[in-house]
Amino acid sequence: MPANLAISSRAALPLHLLTPHSSWMAALDGQGDALRAGAVQHFHADQEIFCEGDGADLFFKVVSGTIRTCKFLSDGRRQIEAFYSEGEVFGFELAGAHRFSAEAVSDCNLIAYRRRGVEAAALQDRELSRQLLSYALHSATDAQAHAFLLGRRAAAEKVAAFLLDWAQRRGETQIISLPMSRQDMGDYLGLTIETVSRTLSQFERDGLIAIPNARHIRLLRKEMLEELVA
Amino acid sequence: MPANLAISSRAALPLHLLTPHSSWMAALDGQGDALRAGAVQHFHADQEIFCEGDGADLFFKVVSGTIRTCKFLSDGRRQIEAFYSEGEVFGFELAGAHRFSAEAVSDCNLIAYRRRGVEAAALQDRELSRQLLSYALHSATDAQAHAFLLGRRAAAEKVAAFLLDWAQRRGETQIISLPMSRQDMGDYLGLTIETVSRTLSQFERDGLIAIPNARHIRLLRKEMLEELVA
DNA sequence: CGCTTAATTGATCAGGGTCAATCGTGGTGG
DNA sequence: CCACCACGATTGACCCTGATCAATTAAGCG
Numbered sequence: 001m002p003a004n005l006a007i008s009s010r011a012a013l014p015l016h017l018l019t020p021h022s023s024w025m026a027a028l029d030g031q032g033d034a035l036r037a038g039a040v041q042h043f044h045a046d047q048e049i050f051c052e053g054d055g056a057d058l059f060f061k062v063v064s065g066t067i068r069t070c071k072f073l074s075d076g077r078r079q080i081e082a083f084y085s086e087g088e089v090f091g092f093e094l095a096g097a098h099r100f101s102a103e104a105v106s107d108c109n110l111i112a113y114r115r116r117g118v119e120a121a122a123l124q125d126r127e128l129s130r131q132l133l134s135y136a137l138h139s140a141t142d143a144q145a146h147a148f149l150l151g152r153r154a155a156a157e158k159v160a161a162f163l164l165d166w167a168q169r170r171g172e173t174q175i176i177s178l179p180m181s182r183q184d185m186g187d188y189l190g191l192t193i194e195t196v197s198r199t200l201s202q203f204e205r206d207g208l209i210a211i212p213n214a215r216h217i218r219l220l221r222k223e224m225l226e227e228l229v230a
Numbered sequence: 231m232p233a234n235l236a237i238s239s240r241a242a243l244p245l246h247l248l249t250p251h252s253s254w255m256a257a258l259d260g261q262g263d264a265l266r267a268g269a270v271q272h273f274h275a276d277q278e279i280f281c282e283g284d285g286a287d288l289f290f291k292v293v294s295g296t297i298r299t300c301k302f303l304s305d306g307r308r309q310i311e312a313f314y315s316e317g318e319v320f321g322f323e324l325a326g327a328h329r330f331s332a333e334a335v336s337d338c339n340l341i342a343y344r345r346r347g348v349e350a351a352a353l354q355d356r357e358l359s360r361q362l363l364s365y366a367l368h369s370a371t372d373a374q375a376h377a378f379l380l381g382r383r384a385a386a387e388k389v390a391a392f393l394l395d396w397a398q399r400r401g402e403t404q405i406i407s408l409p410m411s412r413q414d415m416g417d418y419l420g421l422t423i424e425t426v427s428r429t430l431s432q433f434e435r436d437g438l439i440a441i442p443n444a445r446h447i448r449l450l451r452k453e454m455l456e457e458l459v460a
Numbered sequence: 461c462g463c464t465t466a467a468t469t470g471a472t473c474a475g476g477g478t479c480a481a482t483c484g485t486g487g488t489g490g
Numbered sequence: 491c492c493a494c495c496a497c498g499a500t501t502g503a504c505c506c507t508g509a510t511c512a513a514t515t516a517a518g519c520g
Binding site for chain 4: 413423431
Binding site for chain 2: 071073074078081099100129132136137140141146150151187
């Protein structure tokens with residue numbers, strides 16, 4: 001698996017920033033290892049990592065794979081809040097309980113950290129403190145961009161935005177590989193599986209993309225997709 | 231004008247937290263006054279406070295009145311990101327530029343702060359640092375709740391959620407006063423002005439609310455509105 | 461090779477958008 | 491003081507996008 005340099009590729013957020021927490025906390029890498037809670041944990045696809053309402057004493061960094069965070073309505077409707085890939089951090093909460101569930105989209109490896117430990121360390125370590133703030137502000141920015149996407153966008157615009165954002169986050173300029181299902185995409189974009197599928201098919205008919213298979217999409221006319229998002 | 235104790239009423243975020251930045255930074259009140267950039271500024275209704283893309287060297291705290299932050303699409307579509315009332319802070323950014331515009335909904339008074347000044351002060355002041363993080367995480371939480379509202383909700387659910395959230399934020403249990411227009415509500419909820427109006431009229435016909443006039447709404451069957459949001 | 465599940469495609473429907481007319485209200489000037 | 495005006499809100503008629511229901515195709519996987 002090529003390492004996705006999510007870091008450099010997201011340095012300056014572009015106009016069509018649509019997706020999730022860009023942030024990662026470099027301070028957790030070096031001596032921050034001391035803050036880890038145990039070894040790397042493996043989760044298989046669709047496994048639950050934590051559940052909405054669970055105590056939020058741990059948060060996670062993605063080593064490999066993709067995870068999704070989501071909320072459910074009583075009638076089963078699901079909203080995916082964000083997807084997280086290699087290097088990204090999720091589940092760091094203000095309150096004592098997680099406000100959404102986290103599940104593995106694909107098989108993945110995660111490192112867990114203790115929230116209290118990191119908070120305590122931040123009191124002594126300005127750089128860590130600064131990165132925590134940066135992480136939180138990035139989270140807010142990403143969530144706002146997501147809300148913007150959901151609020152005032154037609155289906156084609158949502159799908160185009162998603163493809164472009166995903167391509168950029170993963171540094172994939174030609175062929176995008178999508179670890180998530182159409183259902184996941186739909187629940188992220190506030191669309192049904194059918195609408196996502198139809199929109200992609202239409203993009204293909206229009207020559208904007210090619211779909212060699214359901215989990216891989218080739219961008220043929222990126223500039224036209226960007227026009228849709230503008 | 232009665233002072234709205236937004237602080238106490240938002241201590242613990244409820245399940246249907248839907249709107250904006252709860253947070254305010256108490257540390258800015260005391261000796262934090264030193265961080266202020268000039269006197270209280272007055273803005274009249276619909277006046278622009280800052281514009282998307284403007285340098286974000288200042289951020290603001292609401293003394294009185296209500297403001298909105300929003301983004302625009304090229305074709306004029308507008309998404310309101312959040313409303314801010316007395317005591318709430320907005321416009322504190324990670325990057326050098328504001329990512330949305332801010333406008334006065336009603337006449338209002340604001341205190342400006344210098345971002346760099348506060349950041350510098352936070353390096354010396356752990357409590358301020360902690361509150362900055364708290365503010366940022368609250369912003370993220372609120373934006374995520376907003377995205378959830380926009381993604382998977384029918385019109386009636388959106389409007390009900392908005393009314394309940396607004397009532398709670400302002401501590402208004404009986405009569406809600408709405409400083410914003412129907413257009414503002416629509417642009418916050420991802421609905422048109424007509425749909426907002428129709429939905430409110432339907433609520434009134436169903437006996438859930440009374441609408442003495444367009445800017446005041448009385449909650450008659452709060453529990454039924456809550457059922458819609460559940 | 462058949463079974464299971466995801467994805468695509470089609471047909472139909474409805475929620476909410478659009479267009480347009482009317483109502484209400486507050487501000488202004490005669 | 492009141493008539494008029496302007497603008498926001500409401501209501502109605504109609505339409506369209508995307509949801510729903512249903513069938514078919516494709517793709518893993520034992």
